[in-house]
Amino acid sequence: MQFAEDLEHTRLVVSHRYDAARITPAPEFDEIVQLARAVCDAPVAAINFVDEEHEWIQAVAGLPEDCIDDPTGICARVLPPGDVVVVRDVAADARFRSFLQTHPDSSIRFYAAASLLAPDGGHVGTLCILDHQPRDLTAKQKSLLKALARRVINELELRRSLEAERQALREAEKLLADKDQLLAQNKMLMQEVDHRVKNSLQLVSSLLMLQARRLGNSEAGNALEEAHRRIASVAAAHDQLYRASGSDRVDMSVFIDGICGALAVHRPGNIDGIEVRADPVVLGSKRAMKTGMLVAELVMNGLKHAYPDGRRGSIRVELKTEGPIARLSVSDDGVGLPSDFIFEGGKGLGMRLVRSIVDQFEGKVSVDPGPGARFVVEIPKDIESSGRA
Structure with a gap:
């Protein structure tokens, strides 16, 4: 068994793997504690999570709003190493002496908990059962309590997978946005290059025509005029491709x-x-x-x-x-x-x-x-x- 001062590994697991502090109340967890309460025939059931700084109840069933009992005070004291821990009489267990001194009016006398184990073996918290009188759990009740604890982990893993999927979707959307931006920049650059090429061709064509006119109807003049026509044709084709494409x-x-x-x-x-x-x-x-x-x-x-x-x-x-x-x-x-x-x-x-x-x-x-x-x-x-x- 682990006591409260040995919770560091547990807190790191739940904090970094599931980001449990950001989990809001959910009907899935409420349903699990109701089932645990029913199969164990207990007045109170709770799901207890821990993170790097504190412990808290994620879901609880059977605890009136004006009740003076605080389940976190008991759940924080025992983290089972994988099996179901059963404390038949809290008042007779030395691990809860300080709790009873702090809560002398507490009516809790029975405690049982199934450890919430992440796939890598780290403790996430407990699914616990509380009663107002000393008692025990049958083998079938222990088995069902462990099954419900696994359901809690499955729900956490599902939430983790969905969040990873949402993160991947966000990253994909960002990549698509970056791609669209790069394509737009590339299109703008190509348009600028096309524009400069067109202007350069037209400038060369005009210079050739001016020189051809100076030379008049001579062999050199005719050659320059021919070159002018060809460059002008390339410029015309390039210009229309720029406009039409x-x-x-x-x-x-x-x-x-x-x-x-x-x-x-x-x-x-x-x-x-x-x-x-x-x-x-x-x-x-x-x-x-x-x-x-x-x-x-x-x-x-x-x-x-x-x-x-x-x-x-x-x-x-x-x-x-x-x-x-x-x-x-x-x-x-x-x-x-x-x-x-x-x-x-x-x-x-x-x-x-x-x-x-x-x-x-x-x-x-x-x-x-x-x-x-x-x-x-x-x-x-x-x-x-x-x-x-």
Whole structure:
């Protein structure tokens, strides 16, 4: 048996394992003491907890509010080492001499208690039975009292598990909130990077155009103007991707319309416009960017070569979905392609760029005969799901 001065281990167990001081009155504990009182045929039953500083009654049954008896005074004196402790006559037991001297009017004469043992073996407190006359417990009553003590521990363990689950949920919610904050910061950073890239491309394009104008219609001037157009096309595609992409999936009807609108602003005066008819095909952002560059390159090729010597006309861009294929066509009604034109063998920078992008798509390109010129590109829509760009 342990006396009150040996309770340190008990107090540490209940304090740190169950945080018992914060447990509020609960019907589960009230039910247990009522059952203990009934099975032991005793007037009073109580659940006694201890923490690092004091002992207290968590639940009690059969003790009138105006009763002078204090069960904690008895429960604090005996902590059984695992079995049921029975004190048949409190008045005849030396362990309670100081209690009786302090409480000379106490009517308690019988005490029995089952230890509340945590799974690691530490004492948490007692489930005790009190009576006003000396007596004993039967073997069956002792067994039932121990079973009820285990139910107290099960309730404490359940509360501990629920609190751990609630804590895990709180931590998960915090992690999700932190994740959302990081995603928002990342999105803001990406937008800032996109904005700076777009401005840088536009600045380089403008500088090239100014230099080309200074050089006039010379080989160097024409080369700078060509470089200007290509950078302008990349800037237009990048700008429209920035505007159209709220996620990693891009509606190509909006994207292509924006690119062609940006290119149409700087079209030659004899070009009436760029007509766009695009189905709402959805592609990933990487695929969308490359498709945009492809559109820009083919449209610029038409703006430059389709209508020479002031001829009037327009450029048409269409995007149709046909099962797993997105079919892109860029056409005009201009002078058409040279009779010796071979797409696969074209050495111009524009055609080499188109071939490079189509190869990345693992797509196909066909060039339809006149009048005018018509490039048709077949793009597998689901290629990104296989991990290819």
